[in-house]
Amino acid sequence: MKIILSKKMGFCFGVKKSVDLAKKNIETSEGKIYMLGPIINNPQVIEYFKKEGAKVVNDLDEIPEKSTVITRAHGVSPLVLHQALKKKLSIINTTCPYVKKVQEIAAYLNKNGYYIVIFGDKIHPEILSLLDVIHNNAIVVSTISEIREISYQKKIGFISQTTKNIYDFKKLSFALLDKTEELRVFNTICKATTERQRSVLELAKQVDIMIVIGGNKSANTSRLAEICQNQGAKTYHIETKNQMKYEWFHPEDKVGIASGASTPDWVINEVIMKLRDWYA
Numbered sequence: 147m148k149i150i151l152s153k154k155m156g157f158c159f160g161v162k163k164s165v166d167l168a169k170k171n172i173e174t175s176e177g178k179i180y181m182l183g184p185i186i187n188n189p190q191v192i193e194y195f196k197k198e199g200a201k202v203v204n205d206l207d208e209i210p211e212k213s214t215v216i217t218r219a220h221g222v223s224p225l226v227l228h229q230a231l232k233k234k235l236s237i238i239n240t241t242c243p244y245v246k247k248v249q250e251i252a253a254y255l256n257k258n259g260y261y262i263v264i265f266g267d268k269i270h271p272e273i274l275s276l277l278d279v280i281h282n283n284a285i286v287v288s289t290i291s292e293i294r295e296i297s298y299q300k301k302i303g304f305i306s307q308t309t310k311n312i313y314d315f316k317k318l319s320f321a322l323l324d325k326t327e328e329l330r331v332f333n334t335i336c337k338a339t340t341e342r343q344r345s346v347l348e349l350a351k352q353v354d355i356m357i358v359i360g361g362n363k364s365a366n367t368s369r370l371a372e373i374c375q376n377q378g379a380k381t382y383h384i385e386t387k388n389q390m391k392y393e394w395f396h397p398e399d400k401v402g403i404a405s406g407a408s409t410p411d412w413v414i415n416e417v418i419m420k421l422r423d424w425y426a
């Protein structure tokens with residue numbers, strides 16, 4: 147069996163920054179530290195933080211006054227930040243700089259009267275906090291048919307969730323040209339996402355099977371798996387080595403391995419070791 151690794155693996159810059167910041171604060175904190183939702187979409191990393199003493203909650207109501215709260219890499223709503231300050235919480239804001247940038251662009255478009263269209267997953271935390279920034283003054287789409295339903299607008303601003311598929315974003319941008327006399331497109335898909343997507347596309351062309359490792363709820367990992375499938379490679383999206391099955395493979399297969407931006411190296415290494423144990 148030949149195992150080929152994608153050129154871009156492991157934590158992206160934003161995830162590394164958020165995880166390091168959370169680790170540092172958990173290590174040095176004297177009291178309990180709360181996480182408002184999972185800091186990143188990777189259950190193994192969240193388990194690690196729980197073991198280190200962090201408590202993951204879904205609502206500010208679950209956090210006692212004057213405690214410390216860590217917010218997600220996917221961004222935090224200004225409303226939530228305001229409520230947290232009212233509770234005198236100490237806030238460790240781990241929002242990725244790329245996510246912050248999208249929020250600034252959306253605020254600019256909103257201020258300048260653009261009809262805002264966002265390419266994104268309607269219930270993804272990044273999109274929910276982005277919508278709060280612009281007081282829900284936008285529509286969120288994920289398909290060409292949703293673009294077709296948009297009525298003619300004087301000016302449209304088009305942005306994307308940071309982890310969306312760059313190839314689909316281009317198609318939707320083109321479709322929006324029919325809907326307005328002025329279209330401003332900001333490519334807000336982050337560099338780490340684009341690089342990973344390009345490298346899995348290349349890899350998927352060379353192999354029989356693709357193993358894409360990452361959280362089931364990780365948007366960027368799901369997108370990588372989608373790209374591999376569209377390329378025709380037999381693709382499995384797994385979270386850990388335990389989900390991998392011996393019968394998926396043949397000793398003469400070429401197997402490509404890729405991972406999402408929030409998958410830690412040790413989870414990736416365990417998958418590679420297991421494959422080598424089976425077929426080396």
Ligand code: SF4
Pocket residue numbers: 158159160161219242243244245308309336337338339366407
């Ligand atoms: S995938 Fe991009 S936007 Fe998301 S955390 Fe990583 S660098 Fe930031």
